[in-house]
Amino acid sequence: MNTTLPAAILSIEGDIAILAINHPPVNALSQVVRESLVKGMTQAQANPAVRAIVLICEGRTFLAGADITEFGKPPQSPSLFEAQDAIELGNKPVIAAIHGTSLGGGFEVALCCHYRVAVPSAKCGLPEVHLGLLPGAGGTQRLPRIVGAAKALDMITGGLHVKAAECLAMGLLDELVPEGQLREGALAFARKVIDEKRPLRKVRDLDGKMLGARAHPELFVEFRKANARKFRGFLAPEYNIRCIEAAVNLPFTEGMQTERKLFLELVSGPQSIAQRYAFFAERQAAKIPDLPTDTPVVKVAKVGIIGAGTMGGGIAMNFANVGIPVVLIETAQDALDRGLAVVRRNYENTVKRGRLSKDAMENRLALLTGSLNMQSLSDCDLVIEAVFEDMAVKKTIFAQLDAIAKPGAVLATNTSALDVNEIASAVKRPEAVVGMHFFSPANVMKLLEVVRGAKTSNTALATAMDIGKKIGKVAVMSGVCPGFIGNRILRARGLQAQAMLMEGCMPWDIDRVLYEFGMPMGPFAMSDLAGLDLGWSAATSQSSTIREVLCEKGRRGQKTGAGYYDYDEARNAHPSEVTQGIITEFMQRSGQVRRDISDTEILERCLFAMVNEACKILDEGIAIRASDIDVVWINGYGWPVYRGGPMHYADSIGRRVIADKLKAYGTLMGADFHISPSLEKS
Ligand code: 3HC
DSSP, X not given: OXXXXXXXXXXXXXXXXEEEEOOTTTOOBOHHHHHHHHHHHHHXXXXXXXXXXXXXXXXXXXXXXXXXXXXXXXXXXXXXXXXXXXXXXXXXXXXXXXXXXXXXXXXXXXXXXXXXXXXXXXXXXXXXXXXXXXXXXXXXXXXXXXXXXXXXXXXXXXXXXXXXXXXXXXXXXSEEOOTTOHHHHHHHHHHHHHHTTOOOOOGGGOOGGGHHHHHOXXXXXXXXXXXXXXXXXXXXXXXXXXXXXXXXXXXXXXXXXXXXHHHHHHHTSHHXXXXXXXXXXXXXXXXXXXXXXXXXXXXXXOEEEEOOSHHHHHHHHHHHHTTOOEEEEOSSHHHHHHHHHHHHHHHHHHXXXXXXXXXXXXXXXXXXEEESOGGGGTTOSEEEEXXXXXXXXXXXXXXXXXXXXXXXXXXXXXXXXXXXXXXXXXXXXXXXEEEEEEOSSTTTOOEEEEEOOTTOOXXXXXXHHHHHHHTTOEEEEXXXXXXXXXXXXXXXXXXXXXXXXXXXXXXXXXHHHHHHHTOSSOHHHHXXXXXXXXXXXXXXXXXXXXXXXXXXXXXXXXXXXXXXXXXXXXXXXXXXXXXXXXXXXXXXXXXXXXXXXXXXXXXXXXXXXXXXXXXXXXXXXXXXXXXXXXXXXXXXXXXXXXXXXXXXXXXXXXXXXXXXXXXHHGGGGOTTOOOOHHHHXX
C-alpha cells in the first residue's frame, strides 16, 4: 500500500519501507520535503511490519541541499533538524540510496541515515562554502567523525563534490550498487542489514577518527597557513575550520552548538548574501527571454579552431576535455607544432599535479589534430576563429570560411572587442555568425561571453550558449559594442587608473587598493601579466603615453622582467624607480601638480566608473539584466564573489550615493565622462 505525502510516496515491500522523495528539479529540502521526511519516517517507524527503511529520491538527483531560496525568510516547520532526528533517532535502520548529487543539507540527511549506498556515478559533498556558508545541519560534526579532520578540512573548505568510489574508500558510503539499479541494490542492502541484525550505527557516536587531530592541533594551524592565499577575503572557510576544530575537541552536542552559532552568523552576513545571489545569477544568465526554450541547437560533433596560439590552443582543450574532436588550423607548420606542444605541456602539468591520468591525457590529445588547410573545416559543426585582433584579417578568414563550412555550421569569432556585425558582413550567411569570447587562460577561466550580432539566428545563439554549458563554462549573452560587457567595463576602470597616475598615484598604490578590495590583482599588475606591447608597435610608438615609453625602454611586462613593476627571478613584483621617474616626467611636462589621493578616492573612482559603465551597458540593452554583468565580472575578471559583482555592490552602497559621488568628482573623471541616464535617475 502506498501513502502519498506532500513531496514523497511511502511504500512498503515486505518488511522494508521505501520513502521516495519527489520534489523537482533537484529535491532541495524545502518545507514540503522536510514535512514528507518527518511524516514518512514516523509512519514507517510506527508500522510494526517494517524492519528497515530505504530513503531514495526520484528525478535527476538525491537531495541537493537545503532550499537556498528559504534563507533569510522566517523559518517554517518542521526544521531540517527535526527531519534528521526522525531518521537518526528512530529504532529502525535507515538506508540512504544515493544517485546524482547528495549535497549540503542533502548529504547531511544521508549522514543521519544508519547506512548509505550509491550508484557509481553519484557524488557527495558539502559545498556550502561556495555560498559563503558552512554545513549547518551537522555536516561539520559528522563528516570528520567518518573521514578524520584532515580530509574533512579539504572536503568542506573546498566544497568538493566527491565521486562515489572515493566516498566508499573513505567510509562515507557502505556499498556501491550497479548503475541504474539503485532501488533494487538498496533493497538488497536493507535485506542484509535485517538478516545480519546490523546495529543502528549513528555517526554522532563515532570518535576514533578524532583522536589523531586531537593529539596534533598544529594540523589546523598548518592548514590555515597553507590556504591563506586561497581563502583571502572570505569569511566562510575560517568558520568551517573552527567548526571542524570543535568536532575534534568538543562532545557532539557542544560541537553542534558551535556549528549553529557560526552558521547563523554567516547566513545573515553580507558575504553569504552576495554568494547566494551569485549562485542564482549564474543560473539566470543561461535564460534568454526572447529565445524560445525549444530552439533547435546544432549538435556539435566536431569543432574547428582557426589559430593555434595561446587562445586557440586553450579553447581546443575545452572541447577535447569533453570528448569532442577538434581540428586546429594554422598558416605555418612551426606555429602549428608550437601550438600543439603548448597544449600537450598544459595537459602534462595537470597530470603531474595528479589531477588527470596519463591515459586520459592521451585520449584527449588524440582528439586534437592540426592542419594547414582550411578545407579541413568542411565537416565541422562549429568553427571558432581565434586569430589576432585585426578586422581585415578576420573578414578575410570569414570570407574563406564561408566557402568551406558546411551548411548549418555555426561560425564563431573569439574577438574580445571588435564589431561582430562587421565580421558577419564578410559572409553570405550572417545568421550563422556569433561571438564566443573566451577568457585567458581559455582552458581555465569559467566565463564565456556569447555575442549576439544583429543577424545572429536563434539557433546559432542557442548552440553557443548550449555548448558553453557542455564544456563547463558560464555563458553570458552580450550585445555588440566595443569590448562587449567585460572589457568595456575594464576600459572604464583603466581610464581612471591612468588618470590617477597623472594626479599623483603610483601604479602600486592603485593596485594595492584594488587587491585589498579583493581583486586578484590591480590594473597595472594585470597589464604587466598580459604584456604591455599588446597592440603596441615600435614603428608607430611616439613616447606619447606612459605605456609607450615603458615599451620603448624594453619594459614590456612580466615576460621581459620589467613593466610598470620590476620583477625578480621568482616573478615577484617590486615598485620601480624607472616607472616612477617616467610618470613624474609626464606630470612635469603637462604641468600637473601632485596631490595626495586617498585610498577611498582610488577605490571610488575605479569602481564607481565601472558601475557607471555597467549602467550604460544596461541602458543600451547590451546586457539584458544587471546580474549578467555581475556574472561576467565574477567569472572573467576575478571580482570577489563575496561582494557579488559590480551591480550587486552598487546596490549594497546605493546607486544614488554612487551617482552623487561621481558628480562630486566632476572634471577629475575626465572630459568624456558622462553619467549613465539610469544611474542619474536612481
Ligand atoms: N535550493 C534551491 N534551488 C536550487 C538548489 C537549492 N539548493 N539547487 C539548485 N536549485 C535550482 C536552481 O536554481 C535551478 O533553478 P532554475 O531551473 O529555476 O534556474 C534548478 O534548481 C536546477 O539547478 P542547476 O541548473 O544548477 O542544475 P544542474 O543539474 O546543473 O546542477 C546541482 C544540479 C549540482 C544540484 C546544482 O544545482 C547545485 O550545485 N545546487 C546547489 C547545491 C548546494 O549548494 N547545496 C547546499 C545548499 S546550502 C545547505 O544545504 C545548507 C545546509 O547545510 C543547512
